[in-house]
Amino acid sequence: MASLTFYRNAKRFLVGPAINTVFRPWVKGLDNIPAEGPAILACNHMSFSDSVFIPVAVPRPVRFLAKNDYWKGKGFTGKWNRWFFDITGQIPMDRSGGAASQNSLAAGEEALRHGDLLGIYPEGTRSPDGRLYRGKLGVAHLALRTRVPVIPMALIGTDKVQPINRTIPRVHRVGLIIGEPLHFDAYYANADDRFAQRAVTDKIMSQIMRLSGQEYVDIYASVKKRMDAGGQGSPSSS
Template identity: 80%
Template sequence: MFYNNAKRFLVGPAVNTIFRPWVKGLDNLPAEGAAILACNHLSFSDSVFIPVVIPRPVRFLAKNDYWKGRGISGRWNRWFFNATGQIPMDRSGGAASQNSLDNGVQSLLDGDLLGIYPEGTRSPDGRLYRGKLGVAQLALRAQVPVIPMALIGTDKVQPLDRNIPRIHRVGLIIGEPMRFDSFYGNVGDRFAQRAVTDQIMSQIMRLSGQEYVDVYASVVKQKLQAQKEAQKSK
């Protein structure tokens, strides 16, 4: 109820008035039933724009840091993410990450639209980075279609180093559903998972027009952070 009311009366009108988002390919979304929405990730505000332009409710696998904050802002984040039905994603690996994916699979089995950013983190420079295998695990375990999507211009609204958004028009391009029936018998095969993930990233690249970099964005961020710290120590 909170999700629908916020979208209809608060967030939706504000976003549509200020940012005037455009969307292509809405007819590629299923009117009902589960699907994974796999999108590039350019900005913190991505998870605001997608629910506004997608007619059906979207649940996201969101990093669990949003549930761990302290003080008033921490309590607000926990309340908001729970009220809007988001699912905490532990990115530390191992059993913790697997439990998070289990919750995502259950959401799909319940018939939800599940949003995920296969890169695992925001792009540090506007390029598209290697996808992590979680999106393939979800698709193969739940046996649902993956709908590739591309956000356009959200990095202009809120770059990594900016907390207050700028006014800039943004867009969302929704691609045709992808099915991976031939891989359903290889759910636990990491080579199959990599093949599925790479196919998804290829479609996102085609839709977004981004340059593709075949390394993880998190690795690039770590290197950039190390360079900054080295500069400070000089």
């Protein structure tokens, strides 16, 4: 991580106390987070603030695959975002597909091989309506190539704190449920097989759904957003 000291000090003296005082988050299953060694934290995604609540709740530093748009902003806000995401060791994720997305996953793989905790939102984008959408294959790609455990997690109530298009958060109590680690030994020999990756991804999403209690929708959230905007999407994409 770019600055572990900065991360820990910000969490201990600034962000952590503020979040705990204002939002009073509750956590279940914290003992499922390994004390050391790499793991993937796979979580539902309902709010921009999700990536703030998780690091406050989890004792170890967490790196996230974050959409690369956060590094492209202009003006003071853009510079601030780039500095903050860089200094906390976050990894820009290109979601355009192809080689760009593969390079982003390679950076996530490197972080896991370094022994880090890597946070991933398998849906690839925030839920447009509070439901849980189909997971993309990147989480399985990383889990099978690195053979690290995947820890399913569910955030509760963050969509009430900061729904899409809302800049200033509302005060609302939130929760985090952390499930037992998942291992996929039977699939390791077929790490690059898309059918194996789909099976693993669906198992992960099933556990997230069980923890969150969300209704599951078997299309990508990005497709749903395009459909809502009047565009076309293919609900059968892998």
